[in-house]
Amino acid sequence: MSVMKSFYLETFGCQMNVVDSEQIVGLVQSLGYSSVDSPEQANLIILNTCSIRARAERKVYGHLGRFKPLKQRRPELIIAVCGCVAQQEGQRMLEKVPYLDIVCGTHNIHRLADMVRDAELHRARHVEVDFLEADKRRRLFPERAxxxxxxxxxxxxxxxxxxxxxxxxxxxxxxxxxxxxxxxxxxxxxxxxxxxxxxxxxxxxxxxxxxxxxxxxxxxxxxxxxxxxxxxxxxxxxxxxxxxxxxxxxxxxxxxxxxxKHIHLPVQAGGDAVLKAMRRGYTRDQYLGRIERLRRVCPEIRMTSDVIVGFPGETESEFEQTMDLLERARFTEIYSFIFSARPGTSAADLPDDIPKEVKQQWFDRMLALQEEITRQYHQMDIGQVLPVLVEGSSRQGNGQLFGRTTWNRIVNFDGNPDLVGRIVPVRLTVAYRNSHLGERV
CATH class of the missing domain: 3.30.750.210 (Transcription Regulator spoIIAA)
Incomplete structure (x- = not known):
């Protein structure tokens, strides 16, 4: 009689991690594991991690801390960390977290099933963070269920x-x-x-x-x-x-x-001195030139971007250039961050003499400006009838469906489940911060 085994997987970070997690699911399912909704129910806990910001890394260690009592109650529980934090920390992660079983870096996800099997049979601990040669990596792009x-x-x-x-x-x-x-x-x-x-x-x-x-x-x-x-x-x-x-x-x-008709085009900063220190490879004018050509070729296109505030050496004048660029570019959304030094990057060695309160003030000002620009877009869209690709049931409940416009804007509306997978015309009626409410036409 086979023993029922279950796994809990939590994914942090970008779309690349989402795809890697789909591969992880296929690998552990091949070992007989089925998915559960909470770590308390699982025989195997997997965190697929992101290290792009210091806060994301701290979040991973915070999660691991909450798993410690589970491991104490059930020593046979297997805990694995995959992805970018695993790649960055390597052996240090096993030393910091003595109840952790597996550290699997970004180039070694294909080996996860073997590591889990070894942990099951021999209580072995594994660290796999070696980079693979390009030819081998081309043969190991994710296979998904x-x-x-x-x-x-x-x-x-x-x-x-x-x-x-x-x-x-x-x-x-x-x-x-x-x-x-x-x-x-x-x-x-x-x-x-x-x-x-x-x-x-x-x-x-x-x-x-x-x-x-x-x-x-x-x-x-x-x-x-x-x-x-x-x-x-x-x-x-x-x-x-x-x-x-x-x-x-x-x-x-x-x-x-x-x-x-949407493109995500990270600018990161609006001043040439900061862009050069960031090693971005373009100037402010070159970036604005790309935006101008995009809008000339496709007038209805909308753009989102990433912006970092408080990069080492940034001045008040350079921050004002970023504010001016936001006014000119008119992004529909930005993903904004206060600079976070990452170990191993060259910026981590730069003297960071901008007071924290100044960085926060800049960040708050930038956020207020962008929120007003975003609000104007969302209000302008009310009353428009737009084609929406229906993706499934809305998280809002009430039997609603949700889909997205060509601009990647979420729209919730009443409709039958048989509309999923179809593009339907929806009139936008109410604008919220992260979505629109609409009605099918």
Whole structure:
């Protein structure tokens, strides 16, 4: 008689981690584990982690602290940490958390099943954080269990070669490796057969796709091939680096009906001195020039961005340049952060002499400005009838459905479940901070 085994998985961070978690689920299910909703019910606890900010890393250790009593009551419980924090901490994590069993870095998720099996049989502890060579990594892009979800992510490139001075990604994800385009297209077709109607192509910098492989197509060409897949309704991509945003790629927003009219284009700062210290590879004017061309090619496009406040050496004048850029760019949303030094990055060694209260003041001012710009967009949209791809039941309950506009804005509305997977016209009636309420037309 087989013993029932269960696992609890929590995912932190970006879309890349979401895809990695889908691979993790397939691996542990192959060992006979079934998913449960709480760590208290599980025989195996897995955290798939993000280290892009110090707060995200602290959150992981906080979770591990809460698991300690569970391990004391049930010594056979297996606890694993995967992803970027695991890659960054390595052996130190086992030393800090003596009841932790597995530390599995970003290049070794494919080995997780073997590590879990060894922990089951021999109570062995494992640390696997070695980086793999590019050729081997190309053969190890995530394989995922079937799903009928309407919107799916597809990884096209892993790693990053930019080494921005503040960013931990190249240190925990490795150098850029593009996935073969034939394999990308095969996965897109498979996901569409399973029920996907929207595909988001993802990578730390999708614009660099194919640049290091002599026999590969450009990212713009890949988009055009994906758009030819029958049954696919919508395409998105993220994240884009401004210095690699080519005219060829911008033109796709004019030429491809399936490509959603939204782009996430992180600017990080509005002044040239800070951009140079960040090693971003573009100037303020070059960034604004890319935005201008995007809007000229596709007037209805909307943009989101990332901004860091309080980078070492930033002055009041340079912060004001960021505020001015936000006024000019008119992003619909920004993801904003106060600078957080990450171990191993060059910015961590820079003298940080900006008082915390000044950083907080700048952050609050920037947030207030962007919230007003965002509010204006949301109010302007009330009354519009927009095509919405219905993804499922709304978290708001009340029998509502939810979907997203081409601008990636969530809309909740009343409707029958048989609308899931269809694009339907919805009139936006009420604007909230994170979503709109609408009614089907």
């Amino acid at each position: 079937p799903s009928a979800e309407v919107s799916r992510f597809v990884t096209v490139i892993q790693g990053c070669d930019n080494f921005c001075s503040y960013c931990i990604v190249p240190h925990v994800r490795g150098r850029e490796v593009s996935r073969p385009s034939a394999e990308v297209l095969e996965e897109v077709r498979l996901l569409v057969e399973q029920g996907a109607r929207e595909i988001t192509l993802i990578g730390q910098n999708v614009n660099s796709y194919g640049c290091k492989e002599d026999d590969e197509i450009s990212f713009a060409s890949l988009l055009r091939k994906v758009a030819e897949v029958d049954g696919l309704e919508r395409i998105r991509f993220m994240t884009s680096h401004p210095k690699d945003l080519s005219d060829e790629l911008i033109d796709c927003f004019a030429d491809l009906d399936k490509l959603c």
